[in-house]
Amino acid sequence: MAKEKKMVEAITSMEEDFAQWYTDVVKKAELIDYSHVKGCMVIKPAGYAIWENIQRELDRRFKEAGVQNVYMPMFIPESLLQKEKDHVEGFAPEVAWVTHGGANELQERMCVRPTSETLFCDFYARDIQSHRDLPRIYNQWCSVVRWEKETRPFLRSREFLWQEGHTAHATAEEAEARTIQMLNLYADFCEEVLAIPVIRGKKTEKEKFAGAESTYTIESMMHDGKALQSGTSHNFGDQFAKAFDIRYTDKDNTLKYVHQTSWGMSTRLIGGIIMVHGDNAGLVLPPRIAQVQVMIIPIAQHKEGVLEQARKLEKELSGEFRVKLDDSPKSPGFKFAEQEMRGIPVRIEIGPKDIQAGQAVLCRRDTREKVTVPFAQLAEKLRETLDTMQREMLERARAHRDSHTYEARTYEEFAETIETKPGFVKAMWCGDEACENKIKEELSATSRCMPFHQEHLSDVCVCCGRPAKAMVYWGKAY
């Protein structure tokens, strides 16, 4: 009973305290539990099922794009991590160091991978000899560790699950094309499957990945107006190849350096799903990523025929949909609250009166809209409802983002907007890091990206007034 009570307790409303609302949802929707290691989480069945669905769909798209999966060791010897100067500077401060194996001190300490560029490079240096060995389009699904100070479930944890793709190409053009291809794959995945609209663009020099020539990103807006970097794709040029001596014999019989890329997406996406779609009743899952799409909840299930009809429906619908029947002894009201908390897209309510009338009530999680549907039309109506919900969730998120995206032409306008209105600010930028630093320091906003889709808002930098080079999306970020 203690547990049931906990479940129906209201969560903090997002208007009152968004951060607390988030924490309540991840706990009460039973996505995670905290562990004894600060910043490392236990991902519970409902949370892991979302990740499994992300993996399945993303991996399918990867394979269509010619990606092959591999697995690299989880440890990086210190000397290997240090081979690429910018890279080690970026990651060394936040790695976990292994110093002993059993009772023996290691000759060289190793870190637990924070990312695996150095391991892939070390491997490619042996593996690639000829132009016939190229391209290499490898990916791995694994967990990585970054010893962050401030942690939040899914958004910033010391250990997280992700995929990291690492490719090697004969030419700079091919590497650039792959970098963009994977960014677009990520963007399409987010929009089509997670119903999260994204802005595709390039990071500034200041914000790019440690060791990259250029970093591309997809940025999404959470319900509180803050940005979530949702996936990145890096073009390394031949910088790593030079540090690790990865060369191939070309058709003309000369030795050339390869050009490399890497790209990754993580369990962070689950945080994105929560903060884009969730509401004050809990999680709202897009139908395509939900483990259970339809929950059948019987009313007055002790009455004759109710459970039988509910089971019959479950069986009929389970060929096409991911359906579950909640025939536990809890009350219907409690079951409704639980289904809503867990974000299950549609529930079907069915009681004695419905059965007599040959119909059931179908209720959408996002809009709470209820319709009564004759049994014979249930499958068709469900199909339509799930499709509509998936589409409208994306549209609603896009409308929210667009209505929270502002333009600024002067620094004063910029400052006032970013301080008073949660959201993104589009503004022109001269390309100088000094302006980025000033904006970060004074306004706590960072450049999210220079979008592929550029607009000409004015001729001059919003910060310094010198000639503008690009339009930038600015915002506060997770």
Next chain:
Amino acid sequence: MAKEKKMVEAITSMEEDFAQWYTDVVKKAELIDYSHVKGCMVIKPAGYAIWENIQRELDRRFKEAGVQNVYMPMFIPESLLQKEKDHVEGFAPEVAWVTHGGANELQERMCVRPTSETLFCDFYARDIQSHRDLPRIYNQWCSVVRWEKETRPFLRSREFLWQEGHTAHATAEEAEARTIQMLNLYADFCEEVLAIPVIRGKKTEKEKFAGAESTYTIESMMHDGKALQSGTSHNFGDQFAKAFDIRYTDKDNTLKYVHQTSWGMSTRLIGGIIMVHGDNAGLVLPPRIAQVQVMIIPIAQHKEGVLEQARKLEKELSGEFRVKLDDSPKSPGFKFAEQEMRGIPVRIEIGPKDIQAGQAVLCRRDTREKVTVPFAQLAEKLRETLDTMQREMLERARAHRDSHTYEARTYEEFAETIETKPGFVKAMWCGDEACENKIKEELSATSRCMPFHQEHLSDVCVCCGRPAKAMVYWGKAY
């Protein structure tokens, strides 16, 4: 060209040096590469694809058996590892210790999980309160680390991939039933999918898992007569529950300890596939686990119509089979050797004369049997060939095991058999660890298991002559 030459070089024959043959196959079939961290391997695409297929099929069977996937942190604080006395004694000597996060020394050092009993117990202690919370049937797919001194790819590596199931039950009977259920699931999987016959049985006290009440195992025989422990399932009783205080309120309103199990299978299975089915031309993959089941190899592919017909076949067959066409510029002879090295179950040879005659040549990897088949019957013949091959691989492995399994009634007979004949020895045992120790010391053989299917070979222990309690399979093991 250097690479092509390497590929067709003969591998060491297994009769000459089985260990070297194994090493040659894992390298030349491109399953793994060595890394800079001793005992940690790079699993290359061909190796990882086998693991992905194992995962997919095993996970499907898990879900049918009510298993839910979760993810636990990879780190275990030292104090947590020490909570169960037998368990820490078994694992502490071989764990990797993390002592620093970034530049800071940790207050308490943590090990990288060698297995996750302690993490699951810590979680269950918070997660389980009522009989309504039971059973918990959780599993995770992850990598674990054991700092072994002697390592071999797949068979014994410092890091390996596996799944570990951890369950909690209200009663001892239910825990025992789950332990046996999962062992049988493993056994069926090995036989039906990997074509590896196994002996199902119970480990002796000496050989059981650190902290378990009883350990069940499936043991398989490699081509060299040695045993491979291929999967284990442990019943912990309430020993861990007492150490971690995992209690639930039962229906009668009293607090009771839960009963727990754990069970695991790992990338070790890939070593088993190699050593059970491989031959002197390389790997032989059972059709059900092969990423590519059929390789089409054109003969004289420069001649008109050959590649067109080969592509047409590929397209026609790819709906039902996992087919690939090798249209690279290498010679057919080289392609044959490569397909054989990689263990692809069937190849289709197709040249100008075949096309004229409206037929192709189909060649089985295991028996090298060739048949000429009219195009119209190709799909049917393929289906039949893959089925037959899968079945016969299991039968052949079983016949090999049975013909290398001996009985011993006296110690002299036991000693002579185990020293002169590679394989298993069945012999009676009194149940005393002293006899096991003597056999291990003098004959380098260990008790593999007390099989479920017991035979009465004699009344007395093969070692000490005292009354026998069980028949044991003995052997040398990987």
